[in-house]
Amino acid sequence: MQYDDPDRVRSLDELEHWDFQGSSLAVLGSPIGHSVSPAMHNAALNLMGQTQHIFADWRYFKFDTPPEILPQALEQLHRAGFQGVNLTIPHKVQAVDLVVEIDPGAKLSGAVNTLHRREHGWAGFNSDGYGLEQALLRELSVELTDATVIMLGAGGAARAAAVQCLQSGVAELWIGNRNQERLGGLIDLLQEAPNSERVRGFDLSQPPADLPKHAVIVNATSLGLKAEDPAPIDLTTFESETKVYDMTYGVENALAKAAKEQGIAYADGLSMLVWQGVRSLEIWSGAEVPAQAMMDGACFAKGYSPRRA
Numbered sequence: 001m002q003y004d005d006p007d008r009v010r011s012l013d014e015l016e017h018w019d020f021q022g023s024s025l026a027v028l029g030s031p032i033g034h035s036v037s038p039a040m041h042n043a044a045l046n047l048m049g050q051t052q053h054i055f056a057d058w059r060y061f062k063f064d065t066p067p068e069i070l071p072q073a074l075e076q077l078h079r080a081g082f083q084g085v086n087l088t089i090p091h092k093v094q095a096v097d098l099v100v101e102i103d104p105g106a107k108l109s110g111a112v113n114t115l116h117r118r119e120h121g122w123a124g125f126n127s128d129g130y131g132l133e134q135a136l137l138r139e140l141s142v143e144l145t146d147a148t149v150i151m152l153g154a155g156g157a158a159r160a161a162a163v164q165c166l167q168s169g170v171a172e173l174w175i176g177n178r179n180q181e182r183l184g185g186l187i188d189l190l191q192e193a194p195n196s197e198r199v200r201g202f203d204l205s206q207p208p209a210d211l212p213k214h215a216v217i218v219n220a221t222s223l224g225l226k227a228e229d230p231a232p233i234d235l236t237t238f239e240s241e242t243k244v245y246d247m248t249y250g251v252e253n254a255l256a257k258a259a260k261e262q263g264i265a266y267a268d269g270l271s272m273l274v275w276q277g278v279r280s281l282e283i284w285s286g287a288e289v290p291a292q293a294m295m296d297g298a299c300f301a302k303g304y305s306p307r308r309a
């Protein structure tokens, strides 16, 4: 079998004859073709392998995996000897019921994106919250402790982000969503988290008058994935010290343009992607991970100009 093109989308049938001689890692999703995770992780592993021989034969692959066969896929990967797995859309919630151990933070968020091999199955972790925390710190000089955060969205990405905000001790966490049922579900779930009394929900279509005017706004809605999407919130009501972190990346969207017009600091979601990858590879390798190599791998794969991690 061919292993020299880790960027090729593989099918699970290939696992029946998996004889890669090194340590295998993988990302599962559907669709998965666009994923830059193999480029990011293999760039980091390549650099790590130059100084630490043990990592020279580690390789990261991608598998297209429809949700109905996720349980079978995880069994197959375990049997084939994989050391670690990343999960992306639509698997993060379903996989919570498929692990033999779960990290407390991942359990709280009800989602796992990183699986680490154990003797009889997988241990589940969630590195998305760590990715957001690092991205905020490095790109916007925001420390979550004592920050006032306005989270937009209540889907999978917002769950992990909200748990991280509370675990890190934000002063206030406002969560705005369009669908009020989904918002209520997230707020219920957060009751188990530390500092849950600091959470306030609101209807994203009617932001309340007492919404803080100086805050860290995190866009965790899928609005902004397309250039023509409207901004999820009107930035004109916020002071210029406000900072915006947008989990979407790849297009100059309405939120980015509005922030620029108002002189509000803005960063897109590529750094969160990179830092969640750093955390995943730390979990699997137990070693220090070169974040800049991951950022370089991601930028190269996306055709972006180089950026600092």
Ligand code: NDP
Pocket: 089, 128, 131, 152, 153, 154, 155, 156, 157, 158, 177, 178, 179, 180, 182, 204, 219, 220, 221, 222, 223, 225, 232, 247, 248, 269, 270, 272, 273, 274, 276
């Ligand atoms: P989900 O599908 O789970 O949630 C989508 C969210 O977007 C919901 O809150 C939904 O609100 C909201 N939304 C969708 N359309 C609209 C609209 N027209 N108006 C208002 N709100 C809307 O997606 P995820 O949580 O998994 O992902 C959210 C975003 O975060 C995506 O853009 C994804 O690419 C990005 N992401 C980035 C990561 C990174 O590392 N940078 C990591 C993970 C995700 P409602 O409940 O009302 O439908």
